[in-house]
Amino acid sequence: MNVANLQLEGLLMAVAEIKNALVHKVILSVEDIDIALKTAKAAFTGDQRLFEDMSPASRDAACLPGVPPFSALAQAGRDHQAALQRPDVKGA
Numbered sequence: 001m002n003v004a005n006l007q008l009e010g011l012l013m014a015v016a017e018i019k020n021a022l023v024h025k026v027i028l029s030v031e032d033i034d035i036a037l038k039t040a041k042a043a044f045t046g047d048q049r050l051f052e053d054m055s056p057a058s059r060d061a062a063c064l065p066g067v068p069p070f071s072a073l074a075q076a077g078r079d080h081q082a083a084l085q086r087p088d089v090k091g092a
Helices: 003-024 030-046 048-052 056-063 070-085
Strands: none
Touching: 003 030, 030 056
């Protein structure tokens, strides 16, 4: 794997933990984060000069197609945590 990819993966993990802390401390809601991500995507795709200079594959990668919104990921995490709290579930 390319070193830059590993660096990006590390950065994404750090951002995910910061996001979790913001939600856990009730500084931002899941909806606030979804709105911020949608705003960032709209700003990126709205910059026609930058957007048109990129290949279709690069545009698709930058816009993260197929990735569910954070609220769906957060709900999945809450569902998983709730399942782990049930006495009949062991380390699902």
